[in-house]
Amino acid sequence: MKIEKEIIPFETESSFKIHTPCFKNYFFWHYHPEIEIVYVEAINGISHVGKHVSGFVGSYLVLIGPNVPHLNFDYGIETEYKQIVVQLKENFPENTIISTPEFAKIKKLLERSYLGFSFEGQTKEKVVEKLKEIQQMKSFDSLLGLIEVLNILADSSEFEQLNHEDTRVKFFLNDKIRLGTVYNYIHENYDKSPDVNIVAEMVHLSTSAFCRYFKKQTDMTFTDFVNQYRINQAKTLLLCDVSVSEVGYTVGFDSISYFNKLFKTLVGETPTEFKKRHKSVVNSKLI
Known part of the structure; x- marks a missing residue:
């Protein structure tokens, strides 16, 4: 139950991973160098990202930066739920976003993602719809879909910043x-x-x-x-x-x-x- 470093396997020809993991009834307090987008749909659940702790009702969409400790969002859920998780390869920002001027807003969002952000309203609705589409797409189209998701998040004002200080793993390693x-x-x-x-x-x-x-x-x-x-x-x-x-x-x-x-x-x-x-x-x- 100590903090764990999650090793995320990727397919050789993919720059990101989208899947529907299930850790129900398992306490997974962990971190990884990959940026992550998580969507959970459930009656109720717990969000613990860095030092931020809160509950959510109905659904929850969150962006988590690299090496930020967080609890699996299906921890303790005792009712039916669905989950979609997107994980970007560690070098995804450098290879895909940072060197492209048109992605300036996305670059800024990803650079600040270590604070953690949850999204609501139309932003959440649009992103969730797109994530469900991406699950059915082939490789190239899914990448374009992911860029669109990141652009929606970067343009949004419907968000909450979860932490007000750096809570990356260095803060917790001596736990x-x-x-x-x-x-x-x-x-x-x-x-x-x-x-x-x-x-x-x-x-x-x-x-x-x-x-x-x-x-x-x-x-x-x-x-x-x-x-x-x-x-x-x-x-x-x-x-x-x-x-x-x-x-x-x-x-x-x-x-x-x-x-x-x-x-x-x-x-x-x-x-x-x-x-x-x-x-x-x-x-x-x-x-």
Whole structure:
């Protein structure tokens, strides 16, 4: 469960790879020198890119730069989902983009991709449609399709920058904590009362040292991380016709009023509003 370097095999005559991997129920905290585009379609999921941690609902499109540690986006998904992953060969930018003046916007996007970007709205819709087409194309046409995808992303204003500092692997290589241990503990205990003292002991640190380290690695306290994980699990239940009060108790909150308040703080709407707004949309978008 330590951070892993993923070795990505490419076909000899291909400059990129598009595929539909499935790592369901597997914790894969990893990095690779290849730039990556990931699209996931699911009721709910987790995004952990560099130091950024968040949840997504319905679908998620993200661009990840070289050597940025990230968690597989299907980790913990317990419902049906689909995934498309595009990985560019390490020398793709130099050989294809950087030396071509017409690709100046794409060059700038790829140079900043180490920060991580997620995309929404029409940008996501256009890119996903094109990715599905590329899967059916032959080699040359698929390359042109990929350039079009990169151009759509480079022209977009419908994005969120996931990190505000360099989180490439050099930041994590001396990691003495196995994040998989932390995730597993939280996943098994989020509905109870996760104890920071226990998880600190599991990774062989004092509680104070673990808290300092965890905050540095994720920009969140352990308690905030647990609460966000609980809210993320709550989203799935809310979209499965479970009542708000039952959801709150199920994910570990003793007070439904506090659950409602925290949910609105983290999500921007109440559980009832979230359920009403997302349920029909998610069901219609699932492939």
